[in-house]
Amino acid sequence: DAMVIQNPRYQVTQFGKPVTLSCSQTLNHNVMYWYQQKSSQAPKLLFHYYDKDFNNEADTPDNFQSRRPNTSFCFLDIRSPGLGDAAMYLCATQNSRGIGPDTQYFGPGTRLTVL
Amino acid sequence: AQKVTQAQTEISVVEKEDVTLDCVYETRDTTYYLFWYKQPPSGELVFLIRRNSFDEQNEISGRYSWNFQKSTSSFNFTITASQVVDSAVYFCALSEANSGGYQKVTFGTGTKLQVIP
Numbered sequence: 001d002a003m004v005i006q007n008p009r010y011q012v013t014q015f016g017k018p019v020t021l022s023c024s025q026t027l028n029h030n031v032m033y034w035y036q037q038k039s040s041q042a043p044k045l046l047f048h049y050y051d052k053d054f055n056n057e058a059d060t061p062d063n064f065q066s067r068r069p070n071t072s073f074c075f076l077d078i079r080s081p082g083l084g085d086a087a088m089y090l091c092a093t094q095n096s097r098g099i100g101p102d103t104q105y106f107g108p109g110t111r112l113t114v115l
Numbered sequence: 116a117q118k119v120t121q122a123q124t125e126i127s128v129v130e131k132e133d134v135t136l137d138c139v140y141e142t143r144d145t146t147y148y149l150f151w152y153k154q155p156p157s158g159e160l161v162f163l164i165r166r167n168s169f170d171e172q173n174e175i176s177g178r179y180s181w182n183f184q185k186s187t188s189s190f191n192f193t194i195t196a197s198q199v200v201d202s203a204v205y206f207c208a209l210s211e212a213n214s215g216g217y218q219k220v221t222f223g224t225g226t227k228l229q230v231i232p
Contacts (some may be wrong), residue, residue: 103165
């Protein structure tokens, strides 16, 4: 059973045209993360939600926004995609309610192409 | 600052050979967690193992084994009798203990393993 679902798996957009990527989870985890992964690189954390609290990484461009309307869903909005934003976008979830960090579980990713 | 080094960028082995992926980490924390993830060509990061800094016991899971040595700050991953399905990029990762509720994970740059039939 899929636990972290990302839609779509592949997204093509045009330069400057807003795009939204979706992540949902069935794990009831309270923390959700968005990572950007460019070719042959490690995943780079963009931001995360701890419950409803949004936390932006210092070097995440303003072009990237996120919404979490409820525990299960989290969206990544790219307001004006540039060619440099072409990448794999990974969503991850984590249960942070216990003592010590639990493992992050990743979705299959959305591969974004910018034309 | 935390750092994870995977010096091997790419490794090719012939099927059924054993292969070890190296991981060296740096951290000032006394409590931390180490992970290995597998990323097949499909792109999903698949969790393989988590080890906390208090537990240096090595672990074996089927053809996979992990060697954690705090003295050398290493957390190496060995695949025994490799198979074509093991072909993927493998990431070693490090996180600090839970502080403030979220887990900042530092990933290595990954090792691409190609298993040749």
